[in-house]
Amino acid sequence: MQILNLGKLPGQQSMLGFHALARLGFEGLVIVSPKIPLASVGYFQDAEKEIDLDYCKKAGIPIMRREVGGGATYLDKNQIFYQVIWKKRNPKFPKKVTEIFEFLSQPPCDTYKEFGIDTYFRPANDIVTREGKKIAGEGGGDIEDSMVLVGGILMDFDYETMGKILKVPDEKFRDKIYKSMKENLTTMKRELGTVPESESIVKVLVEKYEKILGKLDLISLTSETLNKMFELERWFTSKEFLFKKTPRIPKGVRIKEGVEILYSIYKAHGGLIRTSQEVEEEIIEDIIISGDFQFYPKAELEAMEQNLANTKRKDSLINLKIEKFYDKHKIETPKVEPEDFTNAIVIAK
Amino acid sequence: MAVIEDYNMPDELYYHEEDTWVKVEGDNVRVGMTDFYQKLAGDTTYVDLPFEGDKIVQGETCGKIQSAKWVGKFVSPVSGNIVEVNEKLEDNCTLINKDPYGEGWIMIVKLSKLEEELKKLYHGDAVEPWLKQKIKEVEKKK
Secondary structure, three states, X not given: OXXXXXXXXXXXXXXXXXXXXXXXXXXXXXXXXXXXXXXXXXXOOOHHHHEOHHXXXXXXXXXXXXXXXXXXXXXXXXXXXXXXXXXXXXXXXXXXXXXXXXXXXXHHHHHHHHOOOOXXXXXXXXXXXXXXXXXXEEEEEEEOOEEEEEEEEEOOOOHHHHHHHEOOOOOHHHHHHHHHHHHHEOOHHHHHOOOOOHHHHHHHHHHHHHHHHOOOEEXXXXXXXXXXHHHHHHHHOOHHHHOOOOOOOXXXXXXXXXXXXEEEEEXXXXXXXXXXXXXXXXXXXXXXXXXXXXXXXXXXXXXXXXXXXXXXXXXXXXXXXXXXHXXXXXXXXXXXXXXXXXXXXXXXX | OEEEOOEEEOOOOEEEXXXXXXXXXXXXXXXXXXXXXXXXXXXXXXXXXXXXXXXXOOOOEEEEEEEOOEEEEEEOOOOXXXXXXXXXXXXXXXXXXXXXXXXXXOEXXXXXXXXXXXXXXXXXXXXXXXXXXXXXXXXXXX
C-alpha cells in the first residue's frame, strides 16, 4: 500500500483527492489539510438546510458535498485529514461497516495517546477523550470499486466559524450550537494547552497506520490524479450535485395545502435535539428526531417518533406521551429528560 | 427459507454478488438487499433510490444506501426498466433491516432478457458455497 502526503491544498482540492484516488484504484493512506477553509456536507445531507449559504458566500467559504457519510462540517488548516482507501476485496480490511470504523480508528486514537491525550473509539464513528468529548468524527463509503474512510485530527478548531456556517432556524440557536460544540467537542490545543507541530503529528499518524496496514510507500501526486481531480471538481461543485435532495420526496407526493414543515434545534444538557415535523392543524402528522444526544435502546427512537404521530402540539400532551413511552420501553437518555424532547418539539417553527 | 450460518437466504430467490436478491414475479422481478447485507451494514439511515422509468444495467450502481455514516452502493442485479420503487423506504428505510425480503423490497424491474440475466445470478445449490465464501472473508479479519 502507498502513502500520499498532500500537505496543504486549497479548499475543495483537499477533499477531491480521495474521490479521485478511489476511482483510480489507489490503495493506501492520504494525508492532507485544507489551506483555505471550506464547508462540507455528507452525501445524504441537504446543503440548503444544513449550511448558511449566504454567510458562506459573504465569507468566501466554498461548499462541497462529499461522497461519504457524516454531517456538515467546517474544514481548515488546523485539521489533519486521514483518508484511507482500499479495494473492496482487500483481505487486510474488515467487511462489516462497524468493524471498519473501529479498525481504522485505532491509529488516530494511538496518535492522540502518543501526544498525551487518552482517547478511544466510540461507536458508530467517533473518537472521544476519556471525559467523553469528541475529538474526531469519521465518515466512509463505497466509491466505485473502492472503499474510503475519512477522518480528521483536530489540532485546533474554529468553533465560531463552524457556528456561523450552520443554518439555524433562528439566530438565537446559533449561540446554543456554539456553546454545545464547546462543551462536547475538544481539540489537541484545548487538551494540551498547546498544539504540537503538524509534521510530528503526521509522522506518528503514519507510523500508527503502518502498524495495521503494513509498510506504506511514499508516492507523489501524479498528473493522472490531478486531471481526475479537475474532472471531478466540475461535477462536485455543480449546483446539480451540491443541492441534490436526498432522500427525495417520492414522485406524485406533494405536501398538502395547510400542512406545515416545522424545524427546531434545542440544546439539552446531554446534547442537541433537532426535530422536523409535518404538522396539520396543530396535529403532528409525522416527526423526525435527531441530534447528538444518547438514546438507549437506540432502536426505540423511531418507535417514539411513531408514538408522537397524531398528537396535538400541546406541551402537556406531548410530555405525557413521552414520559409514558420512557416508562414502558425503559428508555435511558443521559442528561436529556423527556421535558427536553417536549421543549424541542413545541419550539419548532 | 434456507438459513446459512445465521443468514436467511430464501430458496426461491436469485442473488447477485453485490448482496441484492431477485424474485421472479411473472415478466417482472422484485429486487432488494439480502439479510447478509443488512447484518453486515447495520441500521439503514438513508436511501437514494433510482426513479420509476429509469433504465438500469446489471452490475452497475443505481443508488446509494447509508448505514451508520457509511454510504454504500446499491448495485442493480438485473438490467431493464424500473416499473416501481418502494416509496415506503423514503419514510422508513429501516424496513431494509427489519424485513429485507418483505416490506424492505427496493424496486420492481421489467427485464428485457429474463432467462439470460437470471443465469448470471446465484440460485439453488450455488447459493451456499458462494455465501459461505463471503462469510469466510468477513470472519477472516475478526
